[in-house]
Amino acid sequence: MALIVQKYGGTSVGSVERIKNVAQRVAKWKAAGHDVVVVVSAMSGETNRLIGLAKDIQAQPDPRELDQIAATGEQVTIGLTAMALQAIGVPAVSYTGGQVRILTDSAYTKARIISIDEDKIRADLNAGRVVIVAGFQGVDEHGTLTTLGRGGSDTTGVALAAALKADECQIYTDVDGVYTTDPRIVPSARRLKTITFEEMLEMASLGSKVLQIRSVEFAGKYKVRLRVLSSLTDPLLPVAQESVSGTLITFEEDPNMAMEQAVISGVAFARDEAKITVHDVPDRPGIAYAILGPIADANIDVDVIVQNVGHDGMTDLSFTVARGDLSKALKILKDQVQPHIKCREVTGDDHIAKVSLVGLGMRSHVGIASQMFRTLAEEGINIQMITTSEIKISVVMDEKYLELAVRVLHKAFGLDQA
Amino acid sequence: MALIVQKYGGTSVGSVERIKNVAQRVAKWKAAGHDVVVVVSAMSGETNRLIGLAKDIQAQPDPRELDQIAATGEQVTIGLTAMALQAIGVPAVSYTGGQVRILTDSAYTKARIISIDEDKIRADLNAGRVVIVAGFQGVDEHGTLTTLGRGGSDTTGVALAAALKADECQIYTDVDGVYTTDPRIVPSARRLKTITFEEMLEMASLGSKVLQIRSVEFAGKYKVRLRVLSSLTDPLLPVAQESVSGTLITFEEDPNMAMEQAVISGVAFARDEAKITVHDVPDRPGIAYAILGPIADANIDVDVIVQNVGHDGMTDLSFTVARGDLSKALKILKDQVQPHIKCREVTGDDHIAKVSLVGLGMRSHVGIASQMFRTLAEEGINIQMITTSEIKISVVMDEKYLELAVRVLHKAFGLDQA
Numbered sequence: 091m092a093l094i095v096q097k098y099g100g101t102s103v104g105s106v107e108r109i110k111n112v113a114q115r116v117a118k119w120k121a122a123g124h125d126v127v128v129v130v131s132a133m134s135g136e137t138n139r140l141i142g143l144a145k146d147i148q149a150q151p152d153p154r155e156l157d158q159i160a161a162t163g164e165q166v167t168i169g170l171t172a173m174a175l176q177a178i179g180v181p182a183v184s185y186t187g188g189q190v191r192i193l194t195d196s197a198y199t200k201a202r203i204i205s206i207d208e209d210k211i212r213a214d215l216n217a218g219r220v221v222i223v224a225g226f227q228g229v230d231e232h233g234t235l236t237t238l239g240r241g242g243s244d245t246t247g248v249a250l251a252a253a254l255k256a257d258e259c260q261i262y263t264d265v266d267g268v269y270t271t272d273p274r275i276v277p278s279a280r281r282l283k284t285i286t287f288e289e290m291l292e293m294a295s296l297g298s299k300v301l302q303i304r305s306v307e308f309a310g311k312y313k314v315r316l317r318v319l320s321s322l323t324d325p326l327l328p329v330a331q332e333s334v335s336g337t338l339i340t341f342e343e344d345p346n347m348a349m350e351q352a353v354i355s356g357v358a359f360a361r362d363e364a365k366i367t368v369h370d371v372p373d374r375p376g377i378a379y380a381i382l383g384p385i386a387d388a389n390i391d392v393d394v395i396v397q398n399v400g401h402d403g404m405t406d407l408s409f410t411v412a413r414g415d416l417s418k419a420l421k422i423l424k425d426q427v428q429p430h431i432k433c434r435e436v437t438g439d440d441h442i443a444k445v446s447l448v449g450l451g452m453r454s455h456v457g458i459a460s461q462m463f464r465t466l467a468e469e470g471i472n473i474q475m476i477t478t479s480e481i482k483i484s485v486v487m488d489e490k491y492l493e494l495a496v497r498v499l500h501k502a503f504g505l506d507q508a
Numbered sequence: 509m510a511l512i513v514q515k516y517g518g519t520s521v522g523s524v525e526r527i528k529n530v531a532q533r534v535a536k537w538k539a540a541g542h543d544v545v546v547v548v549s550a551m552s553g554e555t556n557r558l559i560g561l562a563k564d565i566q567a568q569p570d571p572r573e574l575d576q577i578a579a580t581g582e583q584v585t586i587g588l589t590a591m592a593l594q595a596i597g598v599p600a601v602s603y604t605g606g607q608v609r610i611l612t613d614s615a616y617t618k619a620r621i622i623s624i625d626e627d628k629i630r631a632d633l634n635a636g637r638v639v640i641v642a643g644f645q646g647v648d649e650h651g652t653l654t655t656l657g658r659g660g661s662d663t664t665g666v667a668l669a670a671a672l673k674a675d676e677c678q679i680y681t682d683v684d685g686v687y688t689t690d691p692r693i694v695p696s697a698r699r700l701k702t703i704t705f706e707e708m709l710e711m712a713s714l715g716s717k718v719l720q721i722r723s724v725e726f727a728g729k730y731k732v733r734l735r736v737l738s739s740l741t742d743p744l745l746p747v748a749q750e751s752v753s754g755t756l757i758t759f760e761e762d763p764n765m766a767m768e769q770a771v772i773s774g775v776a777f778a779r780d781e782a783k784i785t786v787h788d789v790p791d792r793p794g795i796a797y798a799i800l801g802p803i804a805d806a807n808i809d810v811d812v813i814v815q816n817v818g819h820d821g822m823t824d825l826s827f828t829v830a831r832g833d834l835s836k837a838l839k840i841l842k843d844q845v846q847p848h849i850k851c852r853e854v855t856g857d858d859h860i861a862k863v864s865l866v867g868l869g870m871r872s873h874v875g876i877a878s879q880m881f882r883t884l885a886e887e888g889i890n891i892q893m894i895t896t897s898e899i900k901i902s903v904v905m906d907e908k909y910l911e912l913a914v915r916v917l918h919k920a921f922g923l924d925q926a
Contacts, residue, residue, distance in 0.1 A: 106564040140584065146524040148591040155594075158602050159587035162580035166558065169577035173566040176573075184576050188606070189651050233607050
């Protein structure tokens with residue numbers, strides 16, 4: 091008998107019928123002898139409806155009041171899910187984030203979980219009940235409602251699994267796992283049976299939007315065994331079969347996993363970034379801060395940053411930002427930065443894409459980078475920027491090459507073979 | 509400077525525009541120097557939508573889970589109302605029932621308020637904020653959400669006014685006060701400027717559905733000054749004018765009120781009842797209990813009960829029930845009661861109406877009943893049952909006479925004259 095936390099997203103609970111499906115699935119796990127805690131999101135579309143109402147009233151909704159409103163979406167789903175279980179004879183009880191005291195800081199709309207009081211949940215589990223908890227929400231020390239930001243229900247699931255020391259946290263979603271790359275671009279992309287936390291972090295932040303990145307960090311920190319699997323399969327699929335489906339996110343430390351580890355796990359990509367280059371800046375200490383400080387002050391996230399060795403006392407600094415922030419960032423640079431640092435020119439390019447190879451195995455394999463660059467060169471793809479980490483190599487290129495680059499890299503590193 | 513509690517019902521907050529109107533009205537009272545606490549219901553239709561979802565999942569929804577779901581309606585409105593105030597520059601903060609610890613018993617879907625923690629509210633008022641509280645809901649001692657039943661937002665308003673010792677509790681609704689009778693039946697019906705609590709109780713329970721009866725009882729118990737007024741007037745109507753509009757519900761003890769008190773305050777009526785008569789039952793102790801006990805056990809509410817003096821050791825007992833309960837009540841009487849008490853016959857009639865004269869003044873005026881009966885007789889209206897209390901006379905008649913009876917009584921007692 092295991093303790094399982096299952097999280098179902100908005101699409102999985104998007105209608106009365108789907109909620110009944112969730113109940114069937116949960117009942118099956120319960121019938122197999124497991125204790126089950128279920129975390130649910132708002133029914134799909136509901137959070138947007140609520141935020142829309144708020145914006146009709148106040149163009150920039152007050153964050154505290156917005157959380158008060160937005161948290162109701164999950165509260166409706168927990169009640170309906172508990173009812174759906176009761177309707178098929180499974181004892182169940184629902185709790186809002188506040189009712190199991192998911193204590194957070196007071197950063198409305200993007201709060202962080204501090205602690206969870208698991209006593210109530212344990213008592214219900216011991217009494218044979220399935221416990222349904224609202225995702226995405228908590229309360230601060232004053233009892234004020236908070237929400238964890240978009241996708242926060244994943245984080246709730248992982249945090250509950252950590253607090254309860256659950257055997258596994260299962261994230262049910264509308265895809266059946268993590269793939270070597272996007273199957274819409276490479277039809278031969280394979281589902282990964284396992285992926286390490288570190289790889290998953292790189293995959294998630296690079297655009298394979300299966301799991302909210304914070305929940306993966308959380309799972310890594312508390313060593314929560316995390317599985318991504320599909321809620322669209324037959325809810326009565328045998329437990330023995332379902333329990334090995336999807337993708338298991340593992341700890342690198344697991345020696346069995348390390349043995350089987352492929353060199354490269356996947357090809358990730360992002361096409362929502364733009365590149366900014368500050369040309370011919372004086373190559374002296376503090377120049378990167380002089381350029382990127384005002385950008386950070388304006389709450390603009392910077393992703394890739396590249397500064398090459400200088401020549402003649404001058405250098406270029408390039409970085410990428412979200413495409414929607416490009417014009418704002420350029421304005422800051424031209425108005426506030428350029429007059430001070432006396433660079434030659436600031437240019438922006440919003441027709442770029444970032445393609446990344448991710449794989450724990452590259453740490454112990456030489457020649458991955460050169461094989462990547464050769465593969466791209468053979469297709470005539472020009473590389474504009476390169477960054478590397480221990481388990482990732484990212485290149486920035488003209489966005490017109492994105493699909494081609496993903497396909498040839500996927501093939502070159504043997505990702506389409508099981 | 510006064511402390512005012514204002515309650516707005518579902519119609520008054522039924523759209524973004526109406527919520528903005530509420531904000532205008534509240535801002536006006538605040539600008540006039542008053543502290544304002546606002547209680548709001550769910551946007552009209554929302555509670556029914558939520559209950560509909562629940563019933564799609566579970567034919568008889570679990571009461572605890574139903575409350576968990578239903579309470580979200582008000583939670584959305586409080587956030588939107590706070591935002592609407594902030595949007596016009598009025599500091600405002602919202603609280604759910606649980607957040608200001610409106611402590612109730614655990615009778616889900618019909619909980620009773622035990623206490624309210626007013627500290628948070630006072631602190632906000634002292635800081636110059638308008639406080640918005642969700643109506644209809646509370647929490648029990650375990651922190652589980654409860655709701656107060658339909659119309660419970662009125663009760664929340666009155667309970668808050670009592671806890672805060674507010675100067676007045678204003679119930680904004682879609683009528684502009686309590687009338688001498690239904691203006692749809694008698695166009696000359698007048699709005700009452702004042703009505704006593706006792707009269708209001710009789711009017712409310714008899715079908716003038718302006719206020720939830722529990723809230724009136726609550727107001728009476730804690731001596732809360734209660735005013736019913738319209739939310740459909742211009743929200744910028746001067747405070748001096750609005751503060752004397754609607755109908756003020758007063759304490760009988762107020763000597764000034766007693767002086768002005770008319771003999772009769774209004775004509776109330778109900779057409780949703782049915783009459784049951786048990787014919788020729790033995791006229792002996794315990795017979796009323798033998799008949800009405802099984803009815804009460806089946807959770808059927810009984811309204812008027814009449815038993816006349818017997819003859820030849822036999823009597824008839826008549827009573828009224830809600831029309832929807834008639835067939836159930838008849839079945840109980842025929843199956844469970846008739847075999848034991850050996851009455852001759854049990855009959856039911858669902859074509860009746862009840863018309864009532866209500867007035868504190870009738871206590872000190874003789875001849876009201878006879879004037880009522882004469883008035884009805886002159887129109888050829890046969891009276892089937894009569895009951896009286898200190899401030900009310902009710903008669904049951906064929907429902908086809910309802911409108912006629914209300915009109916002639918309204919005129920006979922001078923209610924159309926100011």
